[in-house]
Amino acid sequence: MKQSPGTQVIQCSLNRQKPVKAAIVIFGSSLEVIHDPQLVTENIVAVLLKVGQLSIGVLSVYFEGDQELHPYLSALQHTTHKLHTNNILVGGDVNAWSQWWGSVSENHRGAEYCSFLHEQDFQILNSGQTPTFEIYRGDRWCTSIVDVTACSLSLLGKMEEWRVERGLTSSDHNAITFSMRLEKALEPLRPVSTRIYNTRKAKWSDFGSHLKANLTEKEITKVRISNALGPEDLENILEEYTNAIHRSCDEAIPKLGSPKYSAKPPWWNSTLDLLKKDAVRKKRRIRNAAAHRREYTIEIYVTAKNKYTLAATEAATASWREFCTRQDRESMWDGIYRVLRKTARRQENTLLRNTAGGKESMSSTYGLEPHNTVFQSEMYALFRAVRLAKESRAASISILSDSRSSLDLLKRPSVTHHLALQIKSCLSEIREEGRKVRLFWLKAHVGTAGNERADELAKQAALTKETADYDKVPVSYVRRKIREGTVKKWQARYESSSTGAVT
Template sequence: MQLSDGDLVAASIELDKTSFWVASAYMAHDKDAPPEEVRTLVKEAAYKKKQLVVSCDANAHNSMWGSTDTNARGESILDFILGNKLSVLNLGSEPTFITKSREEVLDITLTSDSFVHKIKRWRVLSEKSYSDHCYIQFEIDLKTPHVREFRNVRNTDWRVYNKKLGTLLPKIPPRDPATRVELDGLVNQVTKAMNSSLSAGCPVVRYRGKNKPPWLSKQLSSLRESNRTMFNKAKATRTTEDWEAYKADLKIYKKAVRTAKRKSWQSYCKGIEETTEAARLRKILVMSPCNLGYLKGQGNSWTTTSVESLGLVWTHTSLEAGRWNLTTP
């Protein structure tokens, strides 16, 4: 979006029946709180009647979002929040910024007042972020695609299965069926009992996994776990030695990650260069599916929806085709 700059990244999420804006903002300590870029973003969202979610490194203290005290920057940001119909999503006082010398809540998540009910399960994660700031996670309750469900038969608790089956089947074996109708009835009874027993011993679960990046090797996973352990130790002991050891190990881990990413990207680029143009484009889109973003057209004006962006691309493509005497499909 055209509202983005070095300290602010904003994007528009467009779904079938709803759309809203999300943003990540860094509020430098030597600038006004909040900075002019954030004020413009909130004003623009209100003007276009867009719901807004903003995650901020505010560099400000306020007991409203769980800080240990309140300073002038925190007061200024709170006044801005109250004056622009925004809500703070932070819950509790779990620190979001941790260093050797202090722990504090410096990161806040803001949203439009009318969008608060859509935000669920806001929390600070204990998972190591390999930064001074912690991961913050929340869910936006919108219509989502069908959740994959599966039953892993290898994890079946056969003791539960047999116990359940024993309660559902008759204690006395039934007499031999005299007709086909009786036979079908017995088959249905046994099938229903087995299905119910399987549901008890091996319940259906939802797929919760996520794909690992191609550059994440076992060696990097081991380095990450080691660094996480060192961070927890430094956080607990608060000694200079442990913090210095953690920082040195973190430097090694980040260097290894950069190297792995670079090699993975080089390998990927080498692979797509060996294919035809059409196959190359398809491979790129399959690996990294994305929606068309906002584009700048003539006169430095930006598109405001994906439909306008698509129209701009189509117009540009048609002009290029005419220039080279090509026919567009």
């Protein structure tokens, strides 16, 4: 599925072994989206949406009708547990029938999926008997209700207006819409870019006068800087200087607004819009047509749909051809490379210097067992860093980590993880001594020198460390081993048995 401006598409894009059947599309910029690529497959896609203080796990699923349902349900259960939230919303085509979501009858797949939803304490949101799937096959108009929406009990009271929209899309599957009631209106997220001000519209003369006045007000002069008594005094002066710059920018430079995007592709036009509406309108007429006119009505719909599909394909192809013919001797890429060649070479980020002027005062590596998880390694690294901060006796310490999940766990008021408990205990002892320690998250694999150096040390430890400094066994490893042992025993019992019966 292609990603358009103003949207975020989460789908399986790497190591695909079969066609992608599930995806999640986020419109706008009011939701914080967190997704783990390990929880995204061709048939199940999971993301964590943060709306204020509320975290919602959203899953899109497609269960193949000719495949056993149990492996899908096991994967779905595993994925919901990995989201680490009690607020779960699941929707998709399950290829199963049950009266619980409006089908006329129930088959064995419907009974199995119903049982799974009840075990997980998920509540079915489907209401009414409007078909979610409608298609013309041969000389028959086929309809069914195979798309199911379910949520956890904690979200049930927030869900409203669930319904099937027949005229919203020209697909064989009708659209399903519903609303979720929030405590307050959504607000746009802060942009990922660090840019705040629109410097193209800056009034630099006003900025200079405001900055001079602010520096005079705070008594930031060369004499004061020269007479600084130590690093802490310089830090205070630097903070006042930064605040003066911010105030001057607020007074003389307008701030950047939220970016505006259009979800429509560049080749979309009014003709395609009319053809799409015509195809949807003729599809709606099928269910109201008399029996003797139904075949004729279906033929009209198929003709309109094919006409719309052909026009959309031709428009996209023509747009691409126009783009290609526009590129002359200097293509769009040649221009970019020419600019890069003429500009100064980019300087890489350097490591932060300590108070003595050195770049890296020390480094430590630790070994783990093969059964330890990545989360355990990140938590153990934070534990050693906090313990080192406690032993250093420094007045102010900043610890940076690229593990957001570890930092999110430490922010929780109550935790049970033994490393998290030890970290919070060390932090409390440091703060009781009147010292300051702060934890920061930084993005991984973006060229930050300190973070790249930490990754390099981690790889060295994995290759050279023979004795593990941390060897606690995670519960997930125990469960996996128990399951593997059970499967082996079952297979051996099955192979040695004369019949397939088990008593």
